[in-house]
Amino acid sequence: MRRTSWVLTGTAVVLVAASAVTRFTVHPALHQVPADAKTTFRYEGTATLLDAAALAAGDMDKAFLRDVPVILDRRIEVRDVDGRTAVVSDHVALRGRDGTEMSTSQHTWAVDRRDLTERAAPAGSGAEKHKGLVIAWPLEPDKRDYRFWDTGTRTVSPARYEGTESVHGREAYVYGIESTGLLADPATAGSLPRTLPREAVLGLSAALPAKQRPEQQELAGLPKAVPLSYTSTTKRRGWVDADTGLSLDGTLHQRVVAQTQGADGPVALFPVTDVDVRGADASVRQQADDATTTGRLLWVLGIGGPVGLLAVALMLVVLALVMARRRVRPGTRTEAACMDRAQAAQNP
Structure with missing residues (x-):
């Protein structure tokens, strides 16, 4: 019986250690961006774009593709990890509903694997400098x-x-973001013309709806070769899972506008791109399902598993104490009986 008590006590100690390892080692190790993380989120909506072929041909009546149904896929993939740092590829592709590619962009970021903020870029990673969040939200928002x-x-x-x-039964925190300023993304800015002939600018302006056209007096003062710069305006809303930090849904409205310097300041001339999209229902449902699965796993590793192991360990300790008490009591009665017989022999 003594050996059984020791086995039970030893097993309880092992379970307590396993509980601590699960909560403070396994849980943190899994509650971060995985080294093999790869996900694609799809948006659907419309876009108004310049038609480069029509522009080159001088056909200003067809220079704009207006309100074209589009699909925007954003693919996030971890390329490498170094401790708490993940080097992440961020690829965005805009396509027509028929699959025709309209534009793409590619960025590489170094982010913290838990709070998703900026980290120092590992040597040779090619990660761009940035501040704050850029691809996703903290795992514990x-x-x-x-x-x-x-x-x-x-x-x-x-x-x-x-x-x-609520997004498909998941509690979600909603965040709104608005950004505007001069276009500074070198990949996008490098693909746009720095000057256009005055006739081309006038033709593009005339092709716009009346309420979007520049004032006539502003166009009248344009030089023969119009120098161009570009502004970028982005509006986002994100629905973020409260338990896991996964992005459940989102809206995105990006607008790039060509402008030139007028006598009284910048003059907006015509839009280059105007993309307005929202998360596709299939992607939103998939994200909600993934959040449910991830949330359950994290609960098991962070709460359910450790508490369960501690409960079993406590039960084993109690069982060992009960068995020890039972072992002592029979021995005590036997010793008392022997003493009674000895005394009877001495006093017949």
Whole structure:
């Protein structure tokens, strides 16, 4: 019986250690961006774009593709990890509903694997400098404002907490972001013309709806070769799972506008791109399902598993104590009986 008590006590100690390892080692190791993380989120909506072929041909009546149904896929993939740092590829592709590619962009970021903020770029990673959040939200989001990096202007904007809503049965924190300024993304800016002939600018302006056209007096003062710069305006809303930090849904409205310097300041001439999309229902449902699965796993590793192991350990300790008490009591009665017989022999 003594050996059984020792086995039970030893097993209880092992379970307590396993509980601590599960909560403080296994849980933190899994509650971070995985080294093999790869996900694609799809948006659907419309876009108004310049038609480069029509522009080159001088056909200004067809220079704009207006309100074209589009699909925007954003693919996030971890390329490498170094401790708490993950090097992440961020690829965005805009396509027509028929699959025709309209534009793409590619960025590489170094982010913290838990709070998703900026980290020092590992040597040779090619990661771009940024500040704040850029691809996703902290794994344990709070009801507060965050800093978010806008790739168009290469500046930080506040991601403001707007409230809590339900997305397919999941509690979600809603954040809103607005960014505007000169277009600074070199990949996008490098693909746009720095000057256009005055006739081309006038033709593009005339092809716009009347309420979007520049004032005639502003167009009248344009030089023969019009120098161009570009502004970028981005509006986002994100629905973020309160338990896991996964992005459940989102809206994105990006607008790039060509402008030139007029006598009284910048003059907006015509839009280059105007993309307005929202998360596709299939992607939103998939994200909600993934959040449910991830949330259950994290609960098991962070709460259910450790508490369960501690409960079993406590039961084993109690059982060992009960068995020890039972072992002592029979021995005590036997010793008392022997003493009674000895005394009877001495006093017949």
